Amino acid sequence: MLNEDVRQQFPILKQQVNENDLVYLDSGATSQKPQQVIDAVSRYYEEYNSNVHRGVHTLGSYATDGYEGAREKVKNFINASSTKEVIFVRGTTTAINTVAYSYGRENLQEGDEIVLTSMEHHSNIIPWQQTAKATGATLKYIPLQEDGTITLDDVRKTITSKTKVVAMMHVSNVLGTINPIKEVTQIAHENGAVIVVDGAQSVPHMKVDMQDLDVDFYAFSAHKMCGPTGVGVLYGKRELLEIMEPVEFGGEMIDFVHLHDSTWKELPWKFEGGTPIIAGAIGLGAAIDFLEEIGMENVEQHEEELIQYALERLQTIEGITIFGPKERAGLVTFNLDDVHPHDLATALDSMGIAVRAGHHCAQPLMRELGVVATARASFYLYNNKEDVDRLVDGLQKTKEYFGDVF
Structure with a gap:
């Protein structure tokens, strides 16, 4: 486990919420920021x-x-082959939309x-729905197993010679499932398809290597x-x-502008129109420095230990349903019998414990799980076993309170 010195570098965690020390378990939505x-x-x-770029x-x-230095840090952090392959965007959603519109609409057709x-x-469904509507392409879905994983046999059955794009998250923001991206990429390429990976929940928590994974597009x-x-x-890929x-x-993305036509700058700047996100x-560059000082292998090990401890503790609560596989990333999604997830999250907040409740921008998955909403606790490098204990204690108190009410 990472030591307490790491936690002390996050000033927001030193406060109290509702007269209780803050336990922040919503890093899957957004992480806290270290002082540096x-x-x-x-x-x-x-x-x-x-x-x-413009001024001398x-x-x-x-x-x-500073801006281009950050690009170099990203390139090294994910092991891209060139800074020309690193495009700064607003976030994962913008990145996927860029691929869906710029690559998808130009390269897909009916059939x-x-x-x-x-x-x-x-954000990795709707852009492809819109692309399919615009091009006449069809959507296909790899089936999920009961534990929320996929099998490579099903991947091979679903991806065919007609497949032109495979779009998949590396880590599920609901189930914690870690998908076999390297193997799926190989299958996609064997069938002549490109793969677009949503890495929003993977890059913060594990070492990712673009050369090893061989993916075509990756967003985070x-x-x-x-x-x-x-x-x-x-x-x-360049x-x-x-x-x-x-x-x-x-501005910024042009080479020459004429009255009736224009040309674009070379990569990566042709995709960064307007004043960039300096x-x-x-x-982001500073965040990469921070994570590399700790070591991504240490972050991953810390979360593996923490999530296994959390699963063991949570399973002692009567009436809890935990969704997703045993081997997972550092988050756990659950429901408590007879307590709506929003009520659950509100009760926990009164004790200073922040969790997420809702459909987690995954309504198709919620329907497949047979629920309207769930609660989610997502961990990061600044969480510890005491946070897990506070969560379990808070759930027990919530269960007792709603049991007394009803």
């Missing part, structure tokens, strides 16, 4: 706030170095297939990995990004 990330963003605004003055040079899973976040967000909100990354058209047009990128 907060300082990096503040330093940009205080010391060298300026636009990038000193502040502009500092800002450009082609887009393969997904029903565990996908809405800074705010789930100790970085700022409003910035994320689209990784794409040969694919080269043939794709931008989806936003304006402070966000610098904050």
Whole structure:
């Protein structure tokens, strides 16, 4: 387990909520930020706030170095082959939409297939629904097993020579399922398809390697990995990004503009129209520095130990239903008999415990599970076993309270 020094670097965790020490168990929605990330963003605004690329003055040079330096950090963090394959976007949703619109609509036609899973976040379903409507392609779904996993046999049966795009999350934000992305990628490529991976719940928690996975596109967000909100990354293989058209047009992304036609900058800038997300990128770079100082292998081990402890403790509660496989990432989704998830989350909040309740932007999966909503506790590197104990104690108290009421 990571030591207490890590937790102490997150100032927000030192407060009380409803007269109780805060237990933050909603990192799947957004993570908290360490002081060095907060300082990096503040330093940009205080010391060298300026636009990038365009100016030759000193502040502009500092800002450009910070912005492009962050791109280099991302490239190394995910082992991309070039910074030209690292596109800064608003987040995972924007990244997937960019691929769906720029690649999908230009390369799909009637009779082609887009393969997904029903565990996908809405941001990896709706863009493909719209692409299918625009192109005449059809959607197919890899079936889920009872424990919320997929099998490679089902992957092989679902992906065919008609499949042109496979879109899949690396880690489920509801079930914690860790999908076999490397193997699915190989099957997709054998059938001539490209694969688009939602890495929002994987990049913050495990080491990912684009060369090893061999994926075509990979999307993730800074705010789930100790970085700022409003910035994320689209990784794409250079040969694919080269043939794709931008989806936003304006300043920054142009080479030459004429009255009746224009040309675009080279990668990665042709996809970054307008003033880019400078402070966000610098904050993401600082978050990567922070995570690498700790070591992603240590983050992953910490969460593995914590989630196994959490599963053991939660299973002692009578009337609890836990969704997802035994081997999972660091989150657990559950329901408590006779207590609506929203009531449950409200009761826990009164004790200073923050969890998520709702459909988690996964309504198709909720229907497959036979529920309207669930509660979710998602852990990160700053959580510890005491947080789990507080959660279990809070659930017991909630169960007793609603039992007395009804």
